[in-house]
Amino acid sequence: GQSLEQPSEVTAVEGAIVQINCTYQTSGFYGLSWYQQHDGGAPTFLSYNALDGLEETGRFSSFLSRSDSYGYLLLQELQMKDSASYFCAVSTGNAGNMLTFGGGTRLMVKP
């Protein structure tokens, strides 16, 4: 089966940088995704890494190391609206059509 580990909670101040780590154990790995979910809302897609390295999308960046079974989401210039839960998810199954999520990291941004 698949297992993913990420911290349950992270706290940071507005304007700071925070990194949310994700380690995984899986078979048939195709890539690592990140999703954001605000309280009471639906998950929304942030980024995807299929290859090693850093992907940047505005204030958010995501990194993957396939050899270390490790990835992270980097949030820069934190804003209050970034307070949410963040989930990493691995693509597995036939051609990566199954998505297995981690337990989520609750990020609290303080003024």
Next chain:
Amino acid sequence: EAQVTQNPRYLITVTGKKLTVTCSQNMNHEYMSWYRQDPGLGLRQIYYSMNVEATDKGDVPEGYKVSRKEKRNFPLILESPSPNQTSLYFCASSLYGQEYEQYFGPGTRLTVT
């Protein structure tokens, strides 16, 4: 507006009473999926469908059924609900080959007493 819709949004039912949660998407996506979300466990995939008449089990399929007779619809059926199926359910869809980027519906909060 491109979206995934689910109905009902909230449902309280009793053990053993069959229920269906509907899911519909207007993005012409081939792939659709159902998840349940429980505190501390993240989202767990129940079933997914790569296209019409093609469904497969996810990580937690026991106690659930699905069907995909039309491309836009993917209902979740609980034939005999039990209290351990009390959860928040999400339907999602994506383009074929881009299953890493799924679009989620607003969720259905189900309580089974």
